[in-house]
Amino acid sequence: MKHFILILLLGFASTSCTVKSDPINYGQDACHYCKMTIVDKVHAAEIVTQKAKVYKFDASECMVNFMDEFNKADIQLYLTNHYNEPETLIDATQATFLISKNIPSPMGAFLTAFKNKQEAETVQSEQGGDIYTWDALLRHLQE
DSSP, X not given: OHHHHHHHHHHHHHHHTOOOOOOOXXXXXXXXXXXXXXXXXXXXXXXXXXXOOEEEESSHHHHHHHHTXXXXXXXXXXXXXXXXXXXXXXXXXXXXXXXXXXXXXXXXXXXEEESSHHHHHHXXXXXXXXXXXXXXXXXXXXX
16 A cells, blocks of 8 residues: 555656646737737747746747846756747757748747758748757857
């Protein structure tokens, strides 16, 4: 009986703090960085901490700016919407980003995320702009 209770308690403990994204309620949720209401279903983003706290943003550039105010070691997930599947969050650290003056984003950085480099290059061929990996994007936005 003691083993059963221990297993049960461990089960509750492991599921009570599951680190995962939280769906964005477009038109209702506010950006944690700029406080604007999140309405753009192509450019929104989220940070999820090790303790499963979710911070929502109206644009990837707000997420990047917010990182300066946060202990990066506490962050478990960086997520962003991607251009070809609005409202779908992908791992921002694995995404490919395009900065193109022809694709406006909510905060004016013209920053859009894609699932992979091929998708970004296809849109780049039509819209112009520069392609960045996550690390290159962070360096670029800090300049």
